[in-house]
Amino acid sequence: MPPPDPSRPGVLHLDLDAFFAAVEQRDKPSLRGKPVVVGGVGGRGVVATASYEARVFGIGSAMPTGQARRLCPNAAYLAGRFEAYRRVSSQVMGLARELSPLVEPVSLDEAYVDLSGRGDGRVWDVAAVTEVAERFRADVKALTGLTVSVGAGGSKLVAKIASDLRKPDALVVVPPAEQAELLxxxxxxxxxxxxxxxxxxxxxxxxxxxxxxxxxxxxxxxxxxxxxxxxxxxxxxRGIDPRPVVSEREAKSVSAEETFGVDLTDRRDLEHRAARLAERVTSRLRAQGLAGRTVTIKVRRYDFQTANRSRTLQHATSTSREVARHARELLSGIDVSDGIRLLGVGVSGLTGYAQADLLSDADEPEVAELVEEEPEEEAPEPSAGWRPGQDVEHDDHGPGWVQGSGTGRVTVRFEGPHTPPGRIRTFADDDPALRPADPPVYDPRA
Incomplete structure (x- = not known):
């Protein structure tokens, strides 16, 4: 695949704004304009995405949920709905492929597009790129109800930086002659x-x-x-980035590594760092809808000798706890007393991610144990498998979503993307009239 033309701003970076939280606000009218936090909701959870209303309080991605609750106790804390996010992502990527066949998804909510892949001979100057990008943003809004920020430049690097400059709901096109001033x-x-x-x-x-x-x-x-x-x-x-936009790439492995400023000999410290690396790897896996069967660690010693150890599991996984556990066990077989200068964790043997809940508490990083927090009252554990934000259906009241559950009860708000804010009802958690449901369908014509 040829590199992008650095003399034209024909590379786009698409980034859906506060994606998970935005889908929740779209589908739940009572949450629109209010702080929403999506991620792990248990005592050791971490934030995946916060709405812009929640970010005002200082809440951000990867923050412990306990800390977020102290900053904004009145926010809606939801466990996340992978199927809903995947459906919207598929729609947006479909629109992106109408711009050009050269589309490189990075995660559910972002991708690169190289307009030169259209092959129509069009000159991609600032005016032409602006026209196409604005039409794409309008199409995304009309089809999904969500906003997308777009950056455009002569390379992936410049496009990525540009898309983040004026979020949310913005377009920034960087003429190549102005990229040095921007950077x-x-x-x-x-x-x-x-x-x-x-x-x-x-x-x-x-x-x-x-x-x-x-x-x-x-x-x-x-x-x-x-x-x-x-x-x-x-x-x-200087904005020179020759990396091409690669469409339909097939990842064979996902890994992350860290080089230390000084050689490390403390095994507990190395285990904690392995847990952090496992979280980085599994976050990327889940964002791409993947899981893997083989866990690998890479260790480079003080004398630059490198050791690799791997373990193949009986099932594919994308949970940080499981990957971290295997990484620690692999690390236990390596002598670290002379000093370790680099540590890496990887997952290979990839397959499609099949579990329904992308953001379950079971996927939260073990590194959360390292965060020293003041004792706080724990929220009740969800009962009967009900999770905050989960879609449900009731025989008498129709579709809705779980606001919370515990002590044998579950509270549901009955509303959908095309209704006014709905009524709240509380039921026994084993009420036979209440059952899980698929995410509601957003109809742009409604």
């Missing part, structure tokens, strides 16, 4: 691959913004970071 004031962490360790190392040498990296010159960055990393970082700091 210059941004922090170095906005460049893919620059994590906290690399950012701190760069900061110690006086580099905190992308513009400072661009002005440093290639030779200086190579001296600090080595040939491959230094040259690559200098190119990205």
């Amino acid at each position: 210059a004031p941004l922090p170095v962490q906005r460049i893919p691959g620059v994590g906290s360790v690399s950012a701190e190392r760069l900061r110690r040498h006086g580099f905190t913004t992308i513009g400072e990296l661009a002005r440093a010159g290639e030779s200086e960055l190579v001296r600090l970071l080595g040939r491959a990393h230094g040259s690559g970082l200098w190119a990205l700091s």
Whole structure:
């Protein structure tokens, strides 16, 4: 696949705004305009997505749910509905493929599109890209009821950064001649691959913004970071990103790794880091609707010798607890006393993700145990399998969703995407007239 034309802003990055929370607000009229948090709802849960109303209170992705509840106790805390999100994602990706066959989904709510794949000979200047992108945004709104932010530029890097500049519900097209000015004031962490360790190392040498990296010159960055990393970082700091938009890619594995600033010998510390890496890997798996059967760890010792250990399971998994457990057990067979400089966790043998609940508490990261929090009163455990936000149907009252459950009772609000805010009723959790239901159908004509 050829790289994008850097002289034209023909690469788009599509990012649905606060996706999970936005779908919940669309389907639940009583939550519109109110703070909504989607993720794990138990005592060790983490936030997957927060609505913009919730973000005002400082709530963000990957925050412990307990902390979020303290910041905004009156928000709606929902467990998430994977089938509803997958349905909307399929609709949006279908619209994206009408723009060009070169569509590279990144997750359920974002993708890259290379307009040059249309093959119609059109010149993709700022005016043409703006016209197509605005029509796409209008089509998404009309079909799904949701808003999407779009960034456009001469590369994946610039398009991705542009889509995040004015969220929500925005379009930013960056002419190639202006990309250096756009990138210059941004922090170095906005460049893919620059994590906290690399950012701190760069900061110690006086580099905190992308513009400072661009002005440093290639030779200086190579001296600090080595040939491959230094040259690559200098190119990205100037907006040069040759990565093509690859359609219909088939992932064979998903992995994450961390290089430490100093060699680590504490096994408990390494186990905690393995749990964090497992959460990163499984979050990406679930976002792509995947699960895997083989768990692998990669360990690079102080002397740069690398060891890989793997274990194939009897079933595919995408839960962070299970992947972290196997990663720890694999790590237990490796001597770490001389120092470890890199640790990686991966999952391979991928298949489609079959479980209905993407965001169940069973999928929450074990690393949540490391967060020291003040004791708090636990919310009642959901009873009879009822989860907050779950779609249900009642013989007498019709369709609705679970507001909460516990102590043998379940509270349901009866409403849907095309009704006014609905009535609330409470039932015994084993009421034979109440049953789980499929997500409601959003009709753009209603």
